[in-house]
Amino acid sequence: MALAELDVVVLDCPDPRALAEFYAGVLGGTITEETDWIDLDLPGGRKLAFQASPGYVPPRWPSADGSQQFHLDLAVEDLDVAEKGVLELGATPLDTEDRSRSFRVYADPAGHPFCLCAC
Structure with missing residues (x-):
């Protein structure tokens, strides 16, 4: 229970x-x-x-002394389309260089990390 x-x-x-x-x-x-x-x-x-x-102090990513604590994983059909959309809305890329992976990491406008994940 x-x-x-x-x-x-x-x-x-x-x-x-x-x-x-x-x-x-x-x-x-x-x-x-x-x-x-x-x-x-x-x-x-x-x-x-x-x-x-x-x-408010945003988390630093990646950082051992200012860790992210947690992040949101957001499932998307198309990483490229979703990436374009979140960037237009004000997201900041944090880890997007490896285009062969099934996820990309961004920060929202307040600095919280989140991932776009291919579903």
Whole structure:
């Protein structure tokens, strides 16, 4: 028997609205805004949330002393098409040189690492 059920993944950031709009552009969904907190209701019933964090410092990737803690893996049909889209939305490439791999690593506009993964 489980003790809990995962409700939502929350990303701390300096501007919750801007980051919610970035991920809405990548994943679709509907934004619901509260004070210093924004939910992104995703297709299929899942949810991401974004919380204002004064003094936010983005993770450094890769870095042993400023590790990423965790990242999102996003499944995509076409890596090249998805890459073009996330870059247009404001993502920064972190590890995209090896085009033979089935994944590429980016940072969202607040600096959180995420991967586009071929499905």
